[in-house]
Amino acid sequence: MRKPLVQLLLYLLAPVALAACVLLGPHGFAWPDTTTPIGQALLYLRLHRVAAGFVVGAGLACSGAVLQALLRNPLADPYVLGVSGGGALGAALAIFFGWNMLHALALPAGAFAVALATLLLVYRLASRGGVVSVYGLILSGVVISSMLGSLLMLLVVFAGDRLPPIVFWMLGNLQVSDTSLLLSCGSGVGVAFGIVWLLSRELNALTLGRDMAHHLGVRTEFVVGLALTAATLAAASTVALCGLIGFVGLIVPHAMRHVVGADHRRLLPAAAVAGGVFLVLCDTCARLVVAPVELPVGVITALFGGPFFLVLLRRRKPTALEAA
């Protein structure tokens, strides 16, 4: 009885929290004066920011939950398969060669393309005779990430006056001004969420191990490939939208597994909503705590999320993922 109640509370409180974040400004709660153009702009800015925060938080949390189940590794996060390294290199290349000056979408497109190419490479390296091993995926992901990191450092060395945009991009920023970018990345996250939610039962079986899932009638290769692609689509969309934001994809799935259980039919929507709300709340803190100065949102996610996660760990019961 407790778990459905907590779940219900989560879904009821989420819209309230999001609305509060839209209304919260440096001078407290206030509806911007929408009769003036500046007031309208203020409202649009906050709506864009809250929407971007929700999309990114939901995408990262959902992607993290799926990867932790597929890789059967509690430390897995959306960036484990090299998505962050690929995305960062793609964005840095776009800045380095000046493509971002030609078109506003060149930078996110570059980040997204290299992130997806990285996944394909990692997947190819991890497959032996058509079978993809979990350890192979993690190891090739880590190795490719390191190599991409080195290439990024090489670009940084030669970046010269293009260094600031590369560094700022890597810090992550939720102030997305381009509505079309927000919609396209939001669609990517939405499609990815739909796919993994439809695979919830198969993911439940896969947390017991691939052999057990196979004996339960799951087409493991197909499900693993599809779920990995969807998780990477979600992560790459978030990277393209607002750069690299850590911690959300790691802690929110764990916290939600503790709150609503390990059944992915309940876990995935709860993680998506909680991840979205968590990131929006963190971002609101980041823009208000020393307003008008803005803090990098990653600092707040780590500061708030870390201790919260440790408290949950101290009070935890073994989950299906850990028992397996």
Added chain:
Amino acid sequence: MTTPSSGPAVSFLHALCARIFSPSCPSVCFLRFVSVLLVTAALTLASGCPRPAPTAAASTIPRIVSLAPNLTEIVCAIGAADCLVGRTEVCNHPSNLVARVPVVGGFGRPWLEPLLEQKPTLVLSVDLEDKSLDATFDRLGIVHRQIACRQLREIPAAIRTVGQLAGRGAVANDLARAIESDLRRAAAEQPPLNRRPRVFIEIWGDPLMTAGRHAFVSELVTLAGGRNLGDELPGDFAIVSPEWVLQRNPDVILCLYPGVDHSARKAVLARLGWQSLHAAQQGRVQDEFYLDPILRPGPRVLEGVKQIRQAIEKNDTPKKSGHEER
């Protein structure tokens, strides 16, 4: 590295060997061989031993390495460019004088080996990234002077200090006095506070970064007759929320970052709601600047003030608004 004395030393050794190993008995030959070995070892040690670098006091003309572009400008402005033996990769002015000077590091970040190759006697910096380098310079007998030159009021004092160190005290004093007098005149010409336009200094567009009250450029805006919105922020630079700029509604926006073909101004005007700002409506979003004199506290400070004043005064005086009265 080949020392200047190694060529004659080698010829001398060749001649000596030919003389010593002329036909003789084996024991004499052996003794001569040992003595040659000893002499060779002594010569090698003597040429290879690290010699203490000459100190500033030992030579009348210092060999100066500048680790900051504003200090390089000061050295050249006081006529001591001939003493400059090393500079950073960002030192670019005066181009005709610094072009011949070897690059020995980045801003406050020397590359030790190329720096030592120039055998400097005096290293000037505004700040060193690696503070432990101070001890290294001491050990090598190189004089290192950290010159405070980040604020407007520090520029004349920095010029005088560099002048004394470079042996150009009189020229430096004249230059410092001229700059002090120009700065005083510029300060006296300022309009009263409530009639000054409110200026948003955009240091970077994405994320939005502005200059705080301790930034050099903020002092220049004040001196040019404006009021920096960022003066309410502590420190030099800060990433700020676009909401804050919209709420403050500046009269002038200065985009102080490189752009191509007004790309910075176009990007500002394309932002949601920014077309409604006073600055945008009065056509006072400016992005065409020669940035070095504005961002670099040095002898060209008045040039920076002039550019900002022209940008602020462009398109006449702003319409009187509630914001200006505050």
